[in-house]
Amino acid sequence: MSEDIKLIVNGKRIDGRAFDELRNIRIEAGVLKNADGSCYLEMGRNKIMAAVYGPRKVQPRHLADPVKAIVRYRYNMAPFSVEERKRPGPDRRSVEISKVSREALESIIMTELFPRSSIDIFVEVLQADAGSRTACLNAASVALVDAGIPMRGIITSVAVAKVDGHIVLDPVKEEDNFGEADIPFAFFIRNGKIESIALLQMDGKLTKNELIEAVKLAKKGVMEIYKLQREAIMKKYIVEDVE
Amino acid sequence: MLVFPGDFLGYAEEFICDDGVYSEEGKLYASKAGRVKIKNKVIKVETINEIPKISKGDIVLGEVIDTKNNFALVEIVRKKGFNRELTTYKTAVLHISNISTMYLKDINEGIRYKDIIVCEVIDDDLKLSTKKDELGVIKAKCGICGGELLLKGDKLRCKECGNTEKRKISKNYGKGVW
Numbered sequence: 572m573s574e575d576i577k578l579i580v581n582g583k584r585i586d587g588r589a590f591d592e593l594r595n596i597r598i599e600a601g602v603l604k605n606a607d608g609s610c611y612l613e614m615g616r617n618k619i620m621a622a623v624y625g626p627r628k629v630q631p632r633h634l635a636d637p638v639k640a641i642v643r644y645r646y647n648m649a650p651f652s653v654e655e656r657k658r659p660g661p662d663r664r665s666v667e668i669s670k671v672s673r674e675a676l677e678s679i680i681m682t683e684l685f686p687r688s689s690i691d692i693f694v695e696v697l698q699a700d701a702g703s704r705t706a707c708l709n710a711a712s713v714a715l716v717d718a719g720i721p722m723r724g725i726i727t728s729v730a731v732a733k734v735d736g737h738i739v740l741d742p743v744k745e746e747d748n749f750g751e752a753d754i755p756f757a758f759f760i761r762n763g764k765i766e767s768i769a770l771l772q773m774d775g776k777l778t779k780n781e782l783i784e785a786v787k788l789a790k791k792g793v794m795e796i797y798k799l800q801r802e803a804i805m806k807k808y809i810v811e812d813v814e
Numbered sequence: 815m816l817v818f819p820g821d822f823l824g825y826a827e828e829f830i831c832d833d834g835v836y837s838e839e840g841k842l843y844a845s846k847a848g849r850v851k852i853k854n855k856v857i858k859v860e861t862i863n864e865i866p867k868i869s870k871g872d873i874v875l876g877e878v879i880d881t882k883n884n885f886a887l888v889e890i891v892r893k894k895g896f897n898r899e900l901t902t903y904k905t906a907v908l909h910i911s912n913i914s915t916m917y918l919k920d921i922n923e924g925i926r927y928k929d930i931i932v933c934e935v936i937d938d939d940l941k942l943s944t945k946k947d948e949l950g951v952i953k954a955k956c957g958i959c960g961g962e963l964l965l966k967g968d969k970l971r972c973k974e975c976g977n978t979e980k981r982k983i984s985k986n987y988g989k990g991v992w
Contacts, residue, residue, distance in 0.1 A: 607898055608863065626865060626901040635902075681836065681845060688901040716819055719863035721834065721845035724820030761820035761843060801818050804847045807862065808816050 576749050579735045585746065590739045593729070593792050598709070598803035600717040608718025610803070612710035615743060616700035621710035623718040626688035640685035644673035646707055648696040668704045675728075675757045675769040676711060681721040690720060701747035702730040705755050708770070713800050717807075724761035726769055727800060729792040730754065731785040733777060738784050740792045752777050756789040760797050765790055817844040817859060824857070834859030866896040868904060870938050873949075875992055876906065878929045881921050884910045888931065888942055894992070906940035908933060914982045915945050924982040929954045932984055932992045950984035952992055964988065 578585050588594070594615030603609035606622035613619075629635040646669045650659045661669075673692075680690060692714070694707040705728035712726040732742035733752040747753050752775025759766045768786075777785065817823070823835060823842040831837055834846040835857050844850070848861035868874060873894035880887040890904040908931075913924035925931060925944075930953040933942035944950045954963045954970060961974030965987050970979045986992055 625899070627899040628901075628903055632903075640901075685901050687903070716847050717863065719846055719848075719861040719865055721836070722819045723836070723838075723843070723845065725818070762822040804818060805816055808848070811862065 576745070577735075578746055578749060579737060584734070584739060584743075586743055590737055591788055591791060593741045593795055594743070596796060596799050598713055598799050600713050600803045600807060606714075606718075608714045608716070608720070610710045610714040610717060612706055612713070614702070614706040614709070615741070616698060617696070617703050617706040618698040619703070619706045619710040620695045620697060621707065621714040622693045623690065623711070623714040623720065624693075625690040625718075626685040626720070627691070629687065629689040634689070635687045638686055639682040640680070640688045640690050642673055642677045642680060642682060642690050642692070644669050644676060644692045644694070644711070646672060646694050646696070646704065648699060648703070652696045652699045668707075671770055671772065672704060672708055672711070672757075675708060675726055676715070678769055679712075679723045679726055679759055680715065681723065684721055690715075701742050701744045701753075702755065704728075705730045705757070708757050709796060709800060713803055716800075716804050724759050724766060725797065725800060726757050727760050727793045727797045728755065728757035728770065729789050729796060731756065731789050731792075733775065733781060733785075738781055738788055740788050751775050752781075754782075754785055754789075756786070756793070758790070758793050760793070763794075763797070765793065815850045816848070817850055818847050819843075819845055823850065829855055829857035832856050832858035834861065863898075864896070866893040866898055866900055868893060868900070868935060868940070870935055872935045873932060873992075874906075874935060874942075875930070875932055876942075878908075878925055878927055878931060879905070881925065881927055884921065886910075886913075886921060886925055888933065890940075904940065906933075906935070906942050908942040908944065912936070912941070912943040912945060914950075923980045925951060926954065926957060926979075926981070929981070932986070944982055944984075947985050950982040950987075952984045952987055952989075954979070954981060 597613040599611045602611045608623040610621045708728035732750045734746045734750040754773045757770035759769045821844045826840045846861045848859045874890045875892040876888040876890045886908045936943045956972035959975045961972045963970035
């Protein structure tokens with residue numbers, strides 16, 4: 572950790588945001604022609620493309636579950652997504668992110684309606700700038716809604732970090748790299764209310780009170796993202812009405 | 815009314831759940847995004863991007879995966895009107911009496927192994943029929959050399975070896991539409 576970098580100056584963060592302010596988010600649903608559902612999401616400098624296929628036949632066939640659909644999630648970072656070229660292909664980090672993200676989404680997808688089939692979610696990080704797993708989850712859940720897959724609610728995700736002793740919402744790369752802690756959250760939202768936490772990871776150290784504060788901050792941020800996710804899907808229906 | 819997954823729609827006593835609605839602890843929620851339709855106390859959510867389900871009366875595209883003495887097994891690939899894969903492998907039965915309106919002495923006069931056929935589902939148990947004009951074989955291969963079969967009158971002739979074969983031919987044979 573370098574001491575010479577000041578991440579918080581005059582109560583403002585490195586990019587001029589307040590502690591509880593999100594980065595700019597742009598969500599567009601149904602961008603890919605051949606996918607059943609898709610979504611393009613920009614969250615600050617994160618650029619994410621998500622595609623959903625299915626429920627479809629399971630390939631290879633032996634993986635099929637006779638009582639429910641299987642969910643497969645692939646988080647992948649493009650070689651050009653970070654400053655120094657990333658070696659393409661799955662690595663330890665992306666395999667882990669894929670697993671935890673899949674488990675978060677599995678909890679809301681009504682897999683029992685589609686026995687012997689698979690729901691495949693592919694998320695590509697085109698440009699990364701901290702909190703890409705949370706941006707990916709947001710994109711993936713919009714893509715799932717776009718694909719018309721029955722879900723109990725929606726997953727909305729945001730990260731919280733501890734920077735220079737302050738708890739801040741939605742960190743950027745500098746805050747993530749030189750901050751004291753980083754906690755990605757994903758919430759299960761139903762009927763505009765937070766029902767439960769679907770994902771929680773942490774690196775770094777936090778006290779109990781700081782964690783409680785972090786959860787509060789994340790809940791606030793998540794509700795804003797939820798509204799944007801909802802708008803992105805509703806836009807498709809409003810366009811249809813005009814036609 | 816436009817809804818989003820998880821939106822509260824009512825109580826379990828008020829409506830009967832249909833597509834796109836689920837009930838939990840006596841409450842009804844939407845499971846898909848779309849428009850709410852209520853008819854005769856049945857509530858459902860209609861989406862743009864529907865997942866295909868096969869039921870009686872549907873027109874489907876399939877491939878013959880096996881022929882027996884008096885029936886053929888057809889793997890259904892697509893449902894008409896949907897540009898989306900089916901959820902699982904679905905194998906249906908096409909009985910010799912449902913292939914054509916005319917008498918067939920042998921099932922191979924109507925359809926053969928590996929033919930691409932368009933059928934109508936006549937039973938929820940996935941029984942098929944190809945009796946109508948627009949139904950039947952839309953693409954077939956020569957039984958001898960595997961070459962492409964072209965339409966010649968009411969028969970099919972192989973482009974490569976000149977062998978002629980009989981089928982229950984759809985009026986859309988070889989046009990690439992169904």
